[in-house]
Amino acid sequence: DQQVKQNSPSLSVQEGRISILNCDYTNSMFDYFLWYKKYPAEGPTFLISISSIKDKNEDGRFTVFLNKSAKHLSLHIVPSQPGDSAVYFCAARDTSGTYKYIFGTGTRLKVLA
Amino acid sequence: DAGVIQSPRHEVTEMGQEVTLRCKPISGHNSLFWYRQTMMRGLELLIYFNNNVPIDDSGMPEDRFSAKMPNASFSTLKIQPSEPRDSAVYFCASTLGTSFGEQFFGPGTRLTVL
Numbered sequence: 001d002q003q004v005k006q007n008s009p010s011l012s013v014q015e016g017r018i019s020i021l022n023c024d025y026t027n028s029m030f031d032y033f034l035w036y037k038k039y040p041a042e043g044p045t046f047l048i049s050i051s052s053i054k055d056k057n058e059d060g061r062f063t064v065f066l067n068k069s070a071k072h073l074s075l076h077i078v079p080s081q082p083g084d085s086a087v088y089f090c091a092a093r094d095t096s097g098t099y100k101y102i103f104g105t106g107t108r109l110k111v112l113a
Numbered sequence: 114d115a116g117v118i119q120s121p122r123h124e125v126t127e128m129g130q131e132v133t134l135r136c137k138p139i140s141g142h143n144s145l146f147w148y149r150q151t152m153m154r155g156l157e158l159l160i161y162f163n164n165n166v167p168i169d170d171s172g173m174p175e176d177r178f179s180a181k182m183p184n185a186s187f188s189t190l191k192i193q194p195s196e197p198r199d200s201a202v203y204f205c206a207s208t209l210g211t212s213f214g215e216q217f218f219g220p221g222t223r224l225t226v227l
Contacts, residue, residue, distance in 0.1 A: 006155075034215065043117070043204055043218030044156070089156060098169040101216070103148075105155030 003027050004092050006104035014112050019077040021107050023090035026071065030092035034101070035064060035075050038087045047088075048075070080111045115139070117219035119205050125225045131193040134222045137186055138207030146216060147180055147190050148204040156204070162188065174199075195226045 005024045013019045023033075031052045036044035050057040050064045050073065057064050063076045077084055087108045091101040118137040126132055138145045146161040160170040162182045170180070177196070182188040192199055202223050206216040 002154075032214075036218075041220065043206070043220050045218070046215040049214065091156075100158055100161060100169055102158070103156035105153070 002105070003030075003094075004090060004102045004104040006088075006090060006107045008107050009105070010108040010110070012110045012112060013080045015082060016079045019075075019080045019084065019109055019111065021075040021077075021088050021090075021109065023073045023075075023104055024071060025073075025092050025102075027092070027094060027096070027102075028071070029094060029096040030102075031095050032093040033064070033066060033073050034091045034093075035062075036089045036091065036103075037084075038089065038106070044089055077109075080109075082111050082113050085109055085111045117205055117207055117217055119203075119219035119222050121222060122220065123223045123225075125227065126195055127227050128196055129194045130226075131191065132195045132199075132224060132226075134190040134203050134205075134224070136188045136190070136205030136219060138188070138205070139217055140186070142207035142209050142217070143185065144208045144210065145182060145188050146206040146208075147188070148206065148218075150202040150204060150221070159190070192224075195224075197226045200224055200226050 003026050034049040035047040037047045038044040048059050048062050050066050066073045087106045089106045091103045120135045144163045147159040148156045159172045160180045165182045180190045202221045204221045206218040208216045
């Protein structure tokens with residue numbers, strides 16, 4: 001039973017355009033959300049985060065939006081670059097028990113030159 | 114500074130054999146996590162330690178899996194006996210603190226059980 005869902009396994013975007021990656025969650029006890037980027041044969045690396053008390057956080061080309069009522073967050077990359085091609089995982093912090101992060105299944109982004 | 118170190122990077126074994134995966138967290142980090150990545154389930158948390166003590170092992174699939182952290186700089190994940198469905202990439206991650214923020218991941222161990 002996936003509490004964090006990334007319903008798009010893959011996404012292709014033209015270089016210079018916007019990439020939008022989506023993530024849905026089911027548990028209202030999640031209070032902090034992160035996005036990680038993963039290249040092949042490497043571990044995930046942290047990209048950007050957002051607290052549940054905010055609805056937007058921006059860091060350079062990357063912006064994360066949180067819609068708590070819809071239990072939905074999205075990652076926007078503008079403009080997209082070929083080096084952004086990777087698998088993106090969203091993760092949510094579960095405060096209902098022992099504090100841990102629940103990860104989604106990932107979305108593979110391919111930015112076409 | 115070295116990041117999280119995992120060994121081996123690749124492991125191929127036969128069903129029924131014992132497998133031991135190793136992890137050295139970033140120096141100074143006091144929380145350590147073991148994850149498993151599969152296509153179907155993404156990154157699943159198996160177990161995490163804080164100050165070398167297991168805090169949550171609810172993600173450990175079954176008794177065939179065990180994890181230890183004998184000291185602050187070393188942890189093992191053992192599978193005995195291994196089965197083909199255990200084939201996956203196993204990641205170790207570390208961070209400082211208990212409320213957690215960014216976790217730092219190792220490069221992973223790709224396990225193939227034939």
